[in-house]
Amino acid sequence: MAIESITKTLGSGSGIDISALVTSLVEAQTATKAAQLTAKNETLTAQISATSSLKSAINSFDTALKSLIRGGAVSTQPTSSNTSLLNVSVLSGASAAGLSAQVEVRQLASGQVANSATVADKSAAIGQGTLTLTFGNTTVVDGEMTAFAAGPGTPVDITIDATNSSLQGVADAINAKKAGVTASILTDSTGSRLVLKSATGASQGFTLSAAETAGHEGLSALAVGVGATGTTIGSAAQDAIVAIDGVPVRRAVNSIPDIIPGIRLDLVAASVGTKINIGSKAPTDALQQAVGDIVDTYNELYAQLKTATDPVTGPLRQDSAAKAMLRSLSDLSTRALVSGGVAGSPKSLSEIGVSTNRDGTLTLNSGRLTNALLSYPDSVEAMFKMGAGLSAQLSSIAVSASSTIYGLGASETRYTKAKTALTEQQTKATEAAEVLRTRMTRQFASMDSAVAAYKSTQTFIENQVKAWNSDS
Template sequence: MALTSAGIGSGLDVASIVQNLMTTEQGPLTNVTQQKTSTQAKISAYGSLQSALSSFQTTLGNLSNISKFNALTVQSSDASTVNATATGSATAASHSLQVDQLAQSHKLALAPKTSLADIVGMGTLTIDFGSYDSTGNTFTAGNKAALTINITTGNNTLSGVRDAINAANAGVSASIVNDGTGYRLVLSSKDSGAGNSLRISASDADGTNTDNSGLSQLAYDPTALAGSGKNLSQVQEAKNALLSIDGISISKPSNVITDALEGVTLTLSKVSASPQTLTIGRDTSTVEANVASFVKAYNDLNQTLRNLTKYDEASKTGGALLGDSTARGLAFQLKSVLTQSVGSTGALTSLYQIGVTFQKDGTLALDSSKLKSGMESNFSEIAGLFAATGKATDSQISVAGNSSSTLAGNYAVNVTQLATRGSLAGSDAAGLTITAGVNDAIALNIDGVDYNLTLTAGSYASSSALAAELQNRISAAGSAASVNVNAGMLSVTSVNYGSSSSILLGSANGNANLFGNSAVSSAGLDVAGSINGVAATGKGQNLIGATGDANGLILKVDGGALGARGTVNFTLGYAYQLRQLADNYLRSDGLLTARTEGLSASVTRLTRQQETLQARLAVIEQRYRDQFTALDTLISSMQSTSSYLSQQISMLQSNS
């Protein structure tokens, strides 16, 4: 009889025997599986560390900005009259401020019409911006380019004129107001201030440009007589804001004033009945919050590191990165940065001076009272403890930037050449008569960009008026170059400094009339000099360290004398140094990436080993089963033969 299950014929427990043998054979596979599990746990742990370090890096990015520690507050005794904000360049002080007049934009209105579809007229409107002097009854054009609008059969209604002016988008807004007696077209200068008064002239299709009919209804010359070129009514005069700060009278075109007090933006809302007090003070609460953020960010990262590397004596287990050299190295470097002093020559050189100290458990703690004391005595130096900062002994030299290679230090500065701007100087007095198609075209190349300009034809009262027209055209074309006049000769100067700055004449019919036949073009020069005795690279006004400790240090030289210009003390604050450390670990070729990629390669290798061992074990198990099944079959056969022989022997014995 054939056996279908091992052990049935002989009683041999084949399954148990094979299982026990395979347990022994499983040893290498178990080791590989444990290695793979441990490696995967490390990859997961590195992911947690990378996430924690990335959060730390983000916090440090904010704290590395010096403006975070130079915050100022501004308090107004009457915020409904004047409100203010301040940047780090402002000076803590108290000021007396009186608002005598708010700035206004110029508003003009047309006489009422019965319908929006009423025909106004056809022709051309020209809108100028400038200043009106009521005492001398004169209008002086400003720097804005004149606006020309064509009114045709397609837009000659009241609403059509409104839409045509708004479509020009050139400093004037038009609206229609129903005042109860009819529809009135209202024109408003978009910019406030006495220098933005409107003057509107009409070239009327009916042949008369100043009467109160047709398109000339919209004419407004403030120097003319009402009804004879002064046909719109003035509903709001153009005015400057008038105020005084500490008794000094100030006139500004806008109610938002950014250049009266350095680093302070004033917003005027109403005239003040009496002087207001404006108090600019240090924003200590923001600085305290920033320092607290720094402490918390470090402690969060430190806790993650401790969790991943600790050993639990009670459970006899350790974190996934226990004994890991990369994690240990990061923890050591973090603490090393925080326990050394920054290379400052000021009063603050260490965190403990502002109340930030290490505790026994490795965390940082903040003593708020000590921080407040530090802010009271050395507020301006706290930024240097955290950000990369520099201070020059020369007021016309400032630190504009640095590279990751720049080291802290005290650097001597020597300037051998100051930066200049590219310019074009006319050789003869400018011709004041501009004729369309004859001498109205000007071609300039400003800092490598071509500008083809067309001047408004006409006879100009002076070289200054012609310069203002050229300035308008240059500004409207998108360039910030400035136009100046000297003895009737015009010049154009780039806003940029350095060798890439230049003003060149192109080919156009008006160039000679404006600048003469021998205009001189001068390219800009880069600043030149050395930092700490090593020749630096000049780019515009920036002197850039090229080698050594000052490599990448950028110093802006605003002017001054040639020769030795004092020193610059450059320091790398704690937040800046720690951010660099975090960057080194987190970048694409950093330690964490390299370690994770190495572990991932190990997982791949161990997976292949698992597959190989599993296939080998399957073969071994099948061989064991085949061998013991054969043994079971043999034993069963022998038992059957034994039983048969026993029966035969018994029969022989019974027959004898």
Template sequence: MATTTTSVGSSILSALGANSGIDTSALVTSLVSATRDPRQSAITTQQTTNNARISALASAVSSLDTFADALSSVLAGADYKGTPNSSNSGLASVSLLTGGTPSGLPAQMVVKSLASARVYASTQATGATGSTAVGAGTMTITTAAGKTATITVGSSTNNSFSGLASAINAANIGVTASVVTDAKGTRLVFKGETGAANDFTVTTSATDSTSILAGLNSSAMTSTSDPANAKITLDGTDYEYASNTIDDAIPYLRIELTKADPTSTVNLSMSQPTATMKDLLKEYVDAYNTLMGALNTATSTGTDSSTAGVLNGVGAVRDMKTQLSKITSTQLAATGNYKTLSDIGIATNRDGTLTLDTDALDKAMAADPEGITKMLNPTMPTADNPGLSKLMDTVRDNLELDNGSLKLAQARYETLADDLTEQLEKLDEDMADYETRLTSIYSAMQTKLSALNATQSYLQQQIDAWNKSDS
């Protein structure tokens, strides 16, 4: 009887966990972790892959942009276009404008007169400085183009030579003012824009007719320069321009007039390019292969999923590679014996990279150097003769359309990134709720266990008493 009772008591103790030292806090943490970890690991794995794709796509787009922009920059440079020259830079200097190659050169130019602007100078105020008050009232400036600015003078900020000059400049109507101080005193100098059509007048209404402001009007000031156009003769034809900087006389050529001399002729010309189309094509093929090689690595299948490229299976990149591979067969010129890159020795390999057959290129260059130059780098790109730079720009623009596959893929992965972030946030919230529920459950269990322990102690006392009485 005693043995049986003791065994029952031990069983009760074991079942209730009495004196077992159960750490319910650690138990809750372990249960939460066991539930959270697999789900969190799956999400973070997706995040890692998705972020890698976002980065790789951005890198692919950036590389394409860099390639197209660099090609345009190289072809627009003097190495491939030549350098504009002026036989007399003391009369006129020249420089290239972006977008094309100057046409119509060489040309002969005569600078008959320079463009000038209306300039008014006020009477010098003896002993005055820039901070000297000019008086209260209004000043109105009216340009021949119909612009008007009225300045109320009298505040602490503009009732001075310097303050009024600042107010005039801030009006931004094509008339500037400056304060000039010398040994004889201080005055305001007004200057308009160059060109015969850019005259202006200044009128004032002063509270005090003896104030400096009263004398700051066109009728009272001295005109030291009249507005006039620049006049040139280009290949025997007369032209007039409002500015001494001329961008419209010869396409893609800026002419800066510095001095007039009707008796001198300035010869404008272009030096020959120092680089050849062969140099260009070698650099083009190398740069193209670098770009395509990076795309091939990013889309490689690998031996398994762990070694596959991060963009493997992304349709947008396949489309990008397909469009790039068509460049060698795309028409660059509508006429002539050579119309595509493949016609002059550039072939596309099976992996999308290019190969340049220098023998074939040399043969083509010897047969028609001018035709190939115009095909690759036309003076005025057109739809039928886009040239290599415009072709690359077109390919790039088509690939990067807002509703194109690349942009849609980028948007899709960005959306997935936001969704995965939200999933992790939701998981944190769910696990916090789960931990709260488990903590509540085990707290209640502990309460019940404490009550059972009390009952157990009472029963143990009774069992001990029974055992004594039996003995």
């Protein structure tokens, strides 16, 4: 408040605009350093932005390629001549190249489904005792179990007492055991019934026996097994049966990954006698598109990197990590991506039509790529395997660029710390300028006061002289 009061009266004695004078003097002493700090701040901001953008760009490139490969678009895919009966897919890391077989879906795997008679109120007590669930192989005729051979598993006991003696309570108690049978309540206009369902496979047939508590009988109405009269079996447990080139094979499930190496068979419907041909289709069009997209993405990233490392205007012109990334990208097209293969097969992008221009960008010779795909489809496809080939090379560049020890990640951390320190310097410089302004203001206020006093004395003397002259 004292300084504010002073600045309002400055110049009243001397007639000089001391406030403007102080501002000019402070700026003259601090302008150079302030300009230097501002310029450094702008440089660091540009460096942080450039490193962040380059890290994001290379990681996006890497992620996009991995997603493309993971989706299977650039891999040979298995085909089915009748997808209404059978679907086929390739397992992760496997190849469908050369696949050729004939499949017949003779039987789908199913689980046992049994249901009780209806009751009017699913919340009303049915009975108490112990239900015992036993798994094994069954024979079912017209909804009735006619034979049962228990499996090696231990039977599961389910206690039913006053707390869970209703139909809903029984269903909840069975589900709580998580024994391999799912219980649910199905309700319609006729009432509610207990529905029990097992997993698929012939060994997943089951019986449910009841040991009733005296005086609380009724659980036997839910029994499932040979001679049971209160339940009906709507679906018997059975294995899937498929014939591969005429050889029958059984499995407990309808999604089968272990009959044909590297191939998953998903059974949709059974049709005895119907032969389904499975083969493979090379991703020729997808690979053409993928290589073109890779060239375009590379050129965008390369241009961004060249701008950032421009020897005159680039914010990262002295950044070793950015220069290392540029070198790594520059020879990407000539690196060997695959090994082995038939004699003369391509092993690098440059050998399938991707050439490097004088300015470092890439160009795709579509005709040469087409010839490579026709002559060496397996070798070209091998360049686009997950964790190998181009994916491995690009991932290595991305990891190096993101490193917080030696990559752009480390550069970004360094620039960020420097900017934080610079901000502190700017704050201190601003505070120092204000201290200087305060000191100068006080000094000139004292001077102005002295000048005012002198002027007052001068005025007094002038008035005295005038009085003396008028008296004479």
